[in-house]
Amino acid sequence: MRAFEAFHLAIQTIRAQKLKSGFSLLGVFVGVSSLIGSCSIANGVNRYMTEKFAQTIFGVNTFQLRRRPIFTPNVPDSVWRAWQRRPRIRFSDADAVEAGLSVPVITAWQSSDNVTVSFGNKEARDIELTTASERYFDIKNLRIATGRAFTGEENRSGTPVAVLGEAVAKRLFTDRPPIGRNVRIGGIPYRVIGVVEHQGSLMGFPLDRFVVVPALSPAQNLVNPPGIVDAFLVKANSEGEMREAMAEAEGIMRSRRHLRPQQDNNFVLDTSEGVQRFWAGISRIIMIVMPGIVIVSLVIGGIVIMNIMLMAVAERTREIGLRKSLGARRRDVLQQFLAESTAIATVGAAFGIVAGIGLTVLINALSPLPASISPSSVIAGVIMGAGVGVVAGVYPATRAARLDPITALRQE
Amino acid sequence: MSTVQQFRTGDTPLPDVIILTHKLTREYDMGSELVRALRGVSVQIRQNEYVAVMGPSGSGKSTLMNLVGCLDTPTSGEYWLNGQKVSDLADDELARIRNKEIGFVFQTFNLLPRADALHNVELPLIYAGISAHQRRERAAQALQRVGLGDRMDHRPNELSGGQRQRVAIARALVNEPSILLADEPTGNLDSTTSTEIMGVFAELHRQGQTVVMVTHEHDIAANAARVITLHDGLVATDQRQAA
Incomplete structure (x- = not known):
């Protein structure tokens, strides 16, 4: 009997016993859909982290000179206190680093804190105020939707002009044009000169609730003491040049801070790598926990299929006897039942794949998690589903194949 | 009718002897005791014979039936089927012999309930490895031969008892076996239908089919030419009779 016949027969049997087959493919269904669902989340988060998150926070080929890392998960208090004791980064540090770098870079100062922005009697609270120099927009790849960014001249002269995030503009001006209007940032009057393009959200955090003003304008006092920045942003043309610039910046800072060779840096040169490492860790955890769920449901699915198949063998003993009397060899009977269990599992896996993809779409639509289908998980799902079917079918099929035709035929 | 060959171990049966058993024994080890179901049965059946095997229950006729049907292997002795010694064949070879040489007709029909008549008749051809197109053609021919050409797409539960047995006969015939082996073929049928089925057997016999039928009913056995x-566990009588 050809494999095709066996599968044809299997499909016929499954169609004849829809309910029973439905139950038996449930385990594989859950296994495969959870496999694909969780892979999609891990994969999506991964891609998001490497492609978008890191770029949004840091920018491409960009490092930040800071007192402490920007992303600090699970840091012990002692380390935190040590960071707090470090000297802060000053404008003069930034200038010295910029002057000392040999590779072509663009740079910007950046300091941030949360403030309230108001227009007339309208208020937007908890807005991230960033005081920055003019290249900040280029480094962060913030495109201006209407109006313009501020200029270097405006920065140096401390002109009170502001570029709003989209959400802030909407909140304060609804549909009216915001350009040229006077707003108050933490009580200080500013003139709106531009609105940044819609940025969307990042892991559920809105990215449009900000306002950017020149670093030397009056609002700097709301964020940092005079002459102090949170970060000095340096963007190179390539990763290699960024590494070079980082090495140079480290040397410049160490000499400025008079650090002896055996002393650690009391500043950091932070890149998106740190964030990516952190998320790689998380996705590794997902990848460790997820197979557990998948394996448990596949094992349960396998056991269910095995039981259903054992029942089928018991129920169809006469049929097996008949088939053997008509010339079915052990191999034919084995093949028939293996094909049946494999078909059940594969159908379960197919439904699981559809559900997994549906789940991914749903996660994307309803949650901030950026799920994205990983093709390898779909392939793994098919292989694992069919594999479960084969493994679960071996024992029942062997029993069926070993049945003695005489006793099998006599069975009531 | 030619004389019966005096068969000895090491001999080969004459060409027209379809079934030859030589001192066939079958013993079952039931743990505490050894049941000797067959104790040396030597029978020769020629091509186109119509033979009924009778005997009270426990006489060994089912055991002989299973051996002749290649569903079982003897403890000792020889069994030749259509010129081939099958008594010492392995499991899968026996399956092939059953598929090619033997057409079974059972008391309880043994049709697949979910399959239509045509598919039921196709079954042996599936295991013979015949292509789907040819299978359908040959199964349809076999059904026409037993007068069920217009019932091919009916399922067993849409057919009468007699029709079901006809489907089973068509299935038995579809591989053009050397012998049609019927086990109480009328056991589940009323007397009118039994007569009808016996008519089918008689017609097949007339067309040249070798028929071996196990029965405990004398009036059914009366249809055969030899009883x-x-x-x-031994042959008590072996008689030819006028059909």
Whole structure:
């Protein structure tokens, strides 16, 4: 009997016993859909982290000179206190680093804190105020939707002009044009000169609730003491040049801070790598926990299929006897039942794949998690589903194949 | 009718002897005791014979039936089927012999309930490895031969008892076997239908089919040209009779 016949027969049997087959493919269904669902989340988060998150926070080929890392998960208090004791980064540090770098870079100062922005009697609270120099927009790849960014001249002269995030503009001006209007940032009057393009959200955090003003304008006092920045942003043309610039910046800072060779840096040169490492860790955890769920449901699915198949063998003993009397060899009977269990599992896996993809779409639509289908998980799902079917079918099929035709035929 | 060959171990049966058993025994080890179901049965059946095997229950006729049907292997002795010694064949070879040489007709029909008549008849051809197109053609021919050409797409539960047995006969015939082996073929049928089925058997016999039928009913056995009676695992009588 050809494999095709066996599968044809299997499909016929499954169609004849829809309910029973439905139950038996449930385990594989859950296994495969959870496999694909969780892979999609891990994969999506991964891609998001490497492609978008890191770029949004840091920018491409960009490092930040800071007192402490920007992303600090699970840091012990002692380390935190040590960071707090470090000297802060000053404008003069930034200038010295910029002057000392040999590779072509663009740079910007950046300091941030949360403030309230108001227009007339309208208020937007908890807005991230960033005081920055003019290249900040280029480094962060913030495109201006209407109006313009501020200029270097405006920065140096401390002109009170502001570029709003989209959400802030909407909140304060609804549909009216915001350009040229006077707003108050933490009580200080500013003139709106531009609105940044819609940025969307990042892991559920809105990215449009900000306002950017020149670093030397009056609002700097709301964020940092005079002459102090949170970060000095340096963007190179390539990763290699960024590494070079980082090495140079480290040397410049160490000499400025008079650090002896055996002393650690009391500043950091932070890149998106740190964030990516952190998320790689998380996705590794997902990848460790997820197979557990998948394996448990596949094992349960396998056991269910095995039981259903054992029942089928018991129920169809006469049929097996008949088939053997008509010339079915052990191999034919084995093949028939293996094909049946494999078909059940594969159908379960197919439904699981559809559900997994549906789940991914749903996660994307309803949650901030950026799920994205990983093709390898779909392939793994098919292989694992069919594999479960084969493994679960071996024992029942062997029993069926070993049945003695005489006793099998006599069975009531 | 030619004389019966005096068969000895090491001989080969004459060409027209379809079934030859030589001192066939079958013992079952039931743990505490050894049941000797067959104690040396030597029978020769020629091509196109119509033989009924009779005997009270426990006489060994079912055991002989299973051996002749290649569903079982003897403890000792020889069994030749269509010129081939099958008594010492392995499991899968026996399956091939059953598929090619033997057409079974059972008391309880043994049709697949979910399959239509045509598919039921196709079954042996599937295991013979015949292509789907040819299978359908040959199964349809076999059904026409037993007068069910217009019932091919009916399922067993849409057919009468007699029709079901006809489907089973068509299935038995579809591989053009050397012998049609019927086990109480009328056991589940009323007397009118039994007569009808016996008519089918008689017609097949007339067309040249070798028929071996196990029955305990004398009036059914009366349809055969030869009646072999078993008693206590041995051939008690072996008589030819006018059909």
